Amino acid sequence: MNVLVFAEHIDGSFKKSTFEAISYAKAITGTSSVTAVVIGEIDSSKLSELGKYGASKVLHNSQALYNTFDGAAYASIIASAAQKEQARVLVISNSYCGKNIAPRVAVKLKAGIVSGVVSLPKIDGTSFIVRKPVFSGKGLADVAIETDIKILAITPNSYQLNESPTDAAIENIQSDAQPACQSMEIKRVTGKIPLTEAEIVVSGGRGWKGPENWGMIEELAQILGGATACSKPVSDMHWRGHEEHVGQTGITIKPNLYIATGISGAIQHLAGVSSSKVIVVINKDPEAPFFKAADYGIVGDVFEVMPQIIDAAKKFKASSN
Amino acid sequence: MKILVCISNVPDTTTKVTFTEGNTQFNNTGVQYIINPYDELSLTKALELTEAQGGTVTVINVGLVDTEANIRKALAIGAHDAIRINATPVDAYYVAEQIAEVAKNGGYDIVMTGRESIDYNSGQVCGLLAEMLGWPGINVITKIDIEDGKAICERDIDGGKEKVSCPLPCVISAQKELTEPRIPNMRGIMAARSKPLQVLEPTSNEPYTKISVYEMPPAKSSCKMIDAANAGQLIDLLHNEAKVI
Ligand SMILES: Cc1cc2nc3c(=O)[nH]c(=O)nc-3n(C[C@H](O)[C@H](O)[C@H](O)COP(=O)(O)OP(=O)(O)OC[C@H]3O[C@@H](n4cnc5c(N)ncnc54)[C@H](O)[C@@H]3O)c2cc1C
Ligand SMILES: Nc1ncnc2c1ncn2[C@@H]1O[C@H](COP(=O)(O)O)[C@@H](O)[C@H]1O
Numbered sequence: 001m002n003v004l005v006f007a008e009h010i011d012g013s014f015k016k017s018t019f020e021a022i023s024y025a026k027a028i029t030g031t032s033s034v035t036a037v038v039i040g041e042i043d044s045s046k047l048s049e050l051g052k053y054g055a056s057k058v059l060h061n062s063q064a065l066y067n068t069f070d071g072a073a074y075a076s077i078i079a080s081a082a083q084k085e086q087a088r089v090l091v092i093s094n095s096y097c098g099k100n101i102a103p104r105v106a107v108k109l110k111a112g113i114v115s116g117v118v119s120l121p122k123i124d125g126t127s128f129i130v131r132k133p134v135f136s137g138k139g140l141a142d143v144a145i146e147t148d149i150k151i152l153a154i155t156p157n158s159y160q161l162n163e164s165p166t167d168a169a170i171e172n173i174q175s176d177a178q179p180a181c182q183s184m185e186i187k188r189v190t191g192k193i194p195l196t197e198a199e200i201v202v203s204g205g206r207g208w209k210g211p212e213n214w215g216m217i218e219e220l221a222q223i224l225g226g227a228t229a230c231s232k233p234v235s236d237m238h239w240r241g242h243e244e245h246v247g248q249t250g251i252t253i254k255p256n257l258y259i260a261t262g263i264s265g266a267i268q269h270l271a272g273v274s275s276s277k278v279i280v281v282i283n284k285d286p287e288a289p290f291f292k293a294a295d296y297g298i299v300g301d302v303f304e305v306m307p308q309i310i311d312a313a314k315k316f317k318a319s320s321n
Numbered sequence: 322m323k324i325l326v327c328i329s330n331v332p333d334t335t336t337k338v339t340f341t342e343g344n345t346q347f348n349n350t351g352v353q354y355i356i357n358p359y360d361e362l363s364l365t366k367a368l369e370l371t372e373a374q375g376g377t378v379t380v381i382n383v384g385l386v387d388t389e390a391n392i393r394k395a396l397a398i399g400a401h402d403a404i405r406i407n408a409t410p411v412d413a414y415y416v417a418e419q420i421a422e423v424a425k426n427g428g429y430d431i432v433m434t435g436r437e438s439i440d441y442n443s444g445q446v447c448g449l450l451a452e453m454l455g456w457p458g459i460n461v462i463t464k465i466d467i468e469d470g471k472a473i474c475e476r477d478i479d480g481g482k483e484k485v486s487c488p489l490p491c492v493i494s495a496q497k498e499l500t501e502p503r504i505p506n507m508r509g510i511m512a513a514r515s516k517p518l519q520v521l522e523p524t525s526n527e528p529y530t531k532i533s534v535y536e537m538p539p540a541k542s543s544c545k546m547i548d549a550a551n552a553g554q555l556i557d558l559l560h561n562e563a564k565v566i
Contacts, residue, residue: 010479069483071448071458094444096478100460103448106414112529113414115443129533134441138338139347140536141441147529180457181487184473188481196479200566224566235497242463242498243477248334248439249358249497257565268334274538278563280555281544291544296558300549312553316560 003029004087006078007036007050007058008097010188012043017093017156017197019053024159025091026054027120033057036168037081039074040067044170051168053161057085059173068186069097070179075104077175082109087149089121094153095196102153111149118158118254118275121150136248136271156197157254193227195244200226201255201276203246204234205269207262207283207302211239216306217261223313229253231263247272262302265290282306322376322467324367325429327420327446328360328395329410329438330388340535347440347535356391359435361398361502363495367433368399368503370467377401379427383410383419389518396513397505403516408523413441415528417449422524425454431472432492436461447494458492459485463499 003025007018025034036055038047040062047058059081066073078101082090092102094115106113119131122142128150134141195201202221204214214228221228228244235245246253248271258276262283263269270293273279281294284301291297298305332338333353341348356364367378380395382388383406392403406419424432432454437444444460451458463482464475472487477496487493505513547555559566 015479069478071451071460075452096461096476099444100448100458103413103417103445104452104458106445107449107452113445114530115445132442133538134535135332135336135338135347136439136442137538138336139340140538141532142534142536144531144533145529146531181459181485183483184486185484186478186481187483188478192480194480245497252442257559257563267337271334278559278565279541280559282552293541294544295541295563296547296555297544298547298549298552298555300552305549305552308552309555312556313566316556316566 001029001089002032002085002087003034003089003091004078004082004085005034005036005055006090006092006098006101007038008093008095009038009040009042009046012041012046014046014049015197016161017095019161020156020159021091021093021154022050022053022055023162024120024154025089026162026164028089035059035081035085035087037078039077047170048168051166052163054164054166055168056166058168058170060170061173061175063174065179068183070181071100071104073175073177073179075101075108076177077173079105079108080175081173082149090149090151092151092153094155098153102151106151109149110147111151112145112147113151113153114143114145115153117152117154121152133252133275136252137274138271155254157199193225195227195229195246195251195253198227198253199255200224200257201229201253202226202259202261203229203231203263204261205231205263206233214240216310220259220306220310220313223310223317226255226257231269260290261306263290264288265293322371322374322431323427323429324371324376324378325424325427325432326360326364326367326378326380326400327432327434328364328380328382328391329357329435329440330354330382330384330391331357331438331440334439344535354388354391356394357435357438358502359437359495362497362499363433363435364395364398364400365503366465366495366500367431369500370465374467379404381406381420381423383408383416383523385409392518393513394505396516396518397509398503399509401516403518405518405520406523407520411528412530413443413445414449414530415526417446417453418526419523420446421450421453423521424450430489432490434492434494436494436496447492451492454492456490456492457487459487460494461496462493463496465493465499
């Protein structure tokens with residue numbers, strides 16, 4: 001089964017989720033090949049990184065007009081590549097760009113699409129089933145895709161990287177798709193790990209009393225190499241930006257480690273974080289509902305507990321370096 | 322300016338999710354339904370835009386008759402008229418096909434959706450509609466202004482924001498921060514009763530995907546408690562026992 005992956009990069013660097021998508025594709029392809037599509041200018045040395053995870057072919061469109069994102073043009077390039085390669089399955093990371101492109105490609109190829117996929121497909125004869133969370137993580141659903149071509153938009157951090165070194169043959173492709181939208185300005189916070197991709201997330205709730213106390217949350221996140229998040233009221237009160245708001249009406253995350261501090265654990269909050277692999281809860285109220293969803297719990301005042309944890313984390317990092 | 326706002330009908334966020342019939346159906350017994358929170362944002366934004374520049378806002382829902390309570394609520398918030406496509410919304414593709422059928426000849430300048438519906442979390446309808454209509458589309462926007470016949474939007478990207486200029490007509494999807502949702506007032510609720518709600522039959526299309534079975538997320542084994550006086554021990558456990566750092 002030929003599998004095509006959209007290999008997203010940011011300013012010439014591939015994201016970890018791109019390598020996850022290639023590893024995922026390699027796992028379903030069997031003896032056939034994995035082809036990656038790359039759009040926009042990027043160093044050719046970077047392109048060969050895709051081979052490390054099993055891409056045997058890289059179709060690269062380096063026309064400068066596609067250096068900035070346009071959903072319609074990108075989808076057209078990807079759909080043509082899929083037709084050329086006779087791909088049966090397309091794997092796209094469910095990033096903000098992926099969410100824009102994947103449905104468009106689905107329409108072009110008359111393909112069934114599932115977004116937020118967290119498992120490898122179960123393939124049995126003609127039946128093709130993938131798993132995804134529904135109700136913002138309050139349930140899981142097995143979804144059967146009944147079309148010939150299938151599109152899987154996979155959740156970052158739900159499939160591990162697997163090296164499978166291959167020599168990736170690089171081929172240039174061209175398109176005449178005209179971008180409709182024009183990028184005017186990009187503001188990216190540099191030096192910070194995007195929340196959706198973080199393996200470790202330190203999160204704070206109303207228990208922290210005010211934005212001036214966020215230093216400890218940032219410090220712990222920084223020591224552990226993680227991102228920061230918050231509960232809804234915290235972003236509603238503008239203590240933190242809305243891009244940190246996790247939960248049913250915020251971002252759904254799935255890190256390896258979620259440390260919730262001063263957060264009660266309301267059902268809407270849990271919905272967005274409960275599929276984290278390990279959950280730590282620090283709350284002064286032993287009855288806080290969050291403890292029911294936790295793996296490790298500390299009943300105590302965040303202002304007393306966090307400094308001890310930060311201290312221990314610093315020592316741990318110093319000794320492991 | 323003519324704006325079409327897609328609203329989906331979703332279980333209230335406090336719903337305890339369970340499944341029935343051998344885990345093949347969502348158990349909707351006693352479940353309260355609300356307008357998808359992101360759709361409240363796009364509806365409010367659509368009203369703000371038309372109040373500033375003139376125009377009308379139509380809401381559309383693909384659903385059976387029981388969604389009409391929330392359609393009336395959207396009219397009470399201020400939409401001018403409504404369309405209900407009388408069908409079970411089986412998957413996002415199917416929903417988008419029904420809406421595209423209405424949108425393609427409706428003379429709309431903007432079709433708005435939510436970033437995702439909080440029930441099936443697909444986040445697909447915006448992109449599907451844009452492609453079906455052959456229009457530009459921008460998803461997950463936190464800002465929109467109309468300038469010289471173009472939509473100037475700010476959208477979320479991984480780790481930041483991008484400002485994008487997009488020609489009309491276009492499809493956009495609303496993200497939190499776009500605006501604050503409006504609450505219907507008494508006058509709006511009265512007016513909503515007599516606003517037009519048109520019911521259309523679906524163009525029948527077979528869905529491409531089907532949910533075969535649901536499952537509850539695995540329950541957590543019991544929580545290991547750590548003494549607050551010895552909180553630093555957590556780091557050791559996360560490293561040696563949980564192996565996540
Ligand atoms: C439609 C809707 C959608 C929603 N969507 C979301 C969502 O997506 N995400 C979300 O997070 N919420 C959401 N909510 C809100 C949710 O219901 C809760 O109100 C919210 O999660 C509570 O945030 P919190 O835990 O920070 O605050 P609180 O509920 O006020 O809890 C604060 C906690 O901190 C503890 N605490 C206080 N001081 C200390 C201290 N010194 N040390 C240790 N602990 C302390 C308290 O014991 C308490 O448990 C939504 C609500 C609605 C109605
Ligand atoms: N049944 C429906 N009727 C009308 N609009 C819908 C329906 N389902 C989804 N939508 C719209 O599409 C958006 C994204 O939904 P989804 O792609 O299903 O996550 C929602 O926020 C709505 O704006």
